[in-house]
Amino acid sequence: MYVAVKGGERAIENAHAWLAEERRGDTSVPELSVAQIREQMGLAVARVMAEGSLYDPDLAALAIKQARGDLIEAVFLIRAYRTTLPRFGASRPIETADMACKRRVSATFKDAPGGQVLGPTFDYTHRLLDFALAAEGEVPPAPQAEPAEGPVPHITGFLNREGLIQQERPSEETPPDLTRQPLETPADRSLRLQALARGDEGFILGLGYSTQRGYAKNHAFVGELRIGDVEVEFDIPELGFAVTIAEIEVTECETVNQFKGSKLEPPQFTRGYGLTFGMAERKAISMALVDRAMRWRELGEDYVGAPAQDEEFVLYHCDSIQATGFVEHIKLPHYVDFQAELELVRRMRREAAEAQAAAGAAAMKEAAE
């Protein structure tokens, strides 16, 4: 009797039970708490928040735990949860100039007001496995200093004052919302930046890298990279003023890129921009490179057919959740379609064989005559 496809329901339940067991692993090893993940896997948490488009370290940590450390799966959990949240409104734009920086470096100036702050970076660590960590020892406290007084102005602001860098025009227009409107191209820059901000880190990294290797080459300096906390302000209509509702950590990168100038404008530098939730400087730098590459039209550059210049290509393929879903769905049942192809291929092969046999018979007959 044919019973192969029956029992889908029980199979699913059993698969889920097995998955839960695998997730937990060896029960003689203590279970990870969500707080442990939040505190000790901070960069994974940041990535999940950034690509999940939801700033909530606890939920991101929970998602990582549930996803067994598969960050794309964790991003997916956060995105699906985000769908169900009511939307109360939009915050005011965050002021990154007012950031309480824990890290702030510029590759273009040796020093500038606000100073260079290395912060908690891997940059100059030697990548030697630290076996002391395997022993679960406590970390001695890091030396402390008083935070520098005064504002930390953006480096590009100094270039701006001399007119050396292309000016970003402020706009009062409400930006489109990628999560509430279908994506349509051509997309304006704010929409492109939204897509990049939640795009897959690996994909954006690869594209950014390709611009450095000559696919839409436009040499970039990191004008400034800063990481720290900013306040999120929300206008309360009943009160008539804005109140601070949260403090979030973000990474911001501004690149300074070359520009030859045109008949209308003297030579000046141009910019690329990257901004992400949490500490994610690889993503922010990559994002700035790709942002800059996609600005070819507005800056009057040639389209050379490079992938990073191609807005439709980038925007339709940078989302890890869309990509992973569609790539992985080919493992789902396709027997009906495959059967249709099977029939067609069999028929075409049969006809080809018949034609060949007929041709062979004709040749034999000819030879015999």
Added chain:
Amino acid sequence: MTDMSQDYNFAYLDEQTKRMIRRALLKAVAIPGYQVPFASREMPMPYGWGTGGVQVTAACLTPEDRLKVIDQGADDTTNAVSIRKFFERTADVAVTEATSEASIIQTRHRIPEQALSEEQILVYQVPIPEPLRFLEPRESETRKMHALEEYGLMHVKLYEDIAKNGHIATAFAYPVKVEGRYVMDPSPIPKFDNPKMDDCPALQLFGAGREQRIYAVPPFTKVVSLDFEDHPFEAGRAAHDCALCGAGDSYLDEVIIDDEGGRMFVCSDTDHCRTRREAGHTGALGVPEAFA
């Protein structure tokens, strides 16, 4: 810490989102075969698993509905089970496996064998809604081609198939023209199912979640599979009878039954097959339902 409440709105989506989807559906019904962009949401199942169909179903469901979900024609394939459970959990609707008893049928890759009625809605899960996508990868270009009714490229492709293979080498997702205007992807149903779309009394809705498109074929609409006068469209199926119910006119799945190339052919539509067996039809390898 965020409140981790388990309560979701009826059929998962909030009312604003459903309203947005219903607007897109109305537009789709008003322009048969036209792909309406909609702000697809991230659903708790992956893109590619039927998020478009799920959103359309969620926007159409009422508490009085009776839902049937099939994948590959079967009610008990894993993804059909999963989607049916999703709506049982989030909408608490009645479900059925009987085609005739369902008011909404969500499907992947098949149209039920039994003719549908005016009382029913058929919701298709669509992976790539754009029939011209494999000829032109750019959305900006294909939208122009539809707007200008510029379908020459498609006919060239079909012609080249015939020139090379003697046949149109498309066995599923076979393109159709709707009401003499838009060329439409019928979703990856086998071309065997294409004729069922034509003049169908049921409302046919198509949801593509990842691609953010909804389209529709209203009841009693003309749906024609593209072909040539000298190479007319042929539906095509395996030249066998169902081994379980003996049906000679249903679409068949091929099942490998041993490691020596042994095969059996059975109805892909499990409800159709069971109904026939219950009515006393028996195929070569089947036993009457009463003994199964």
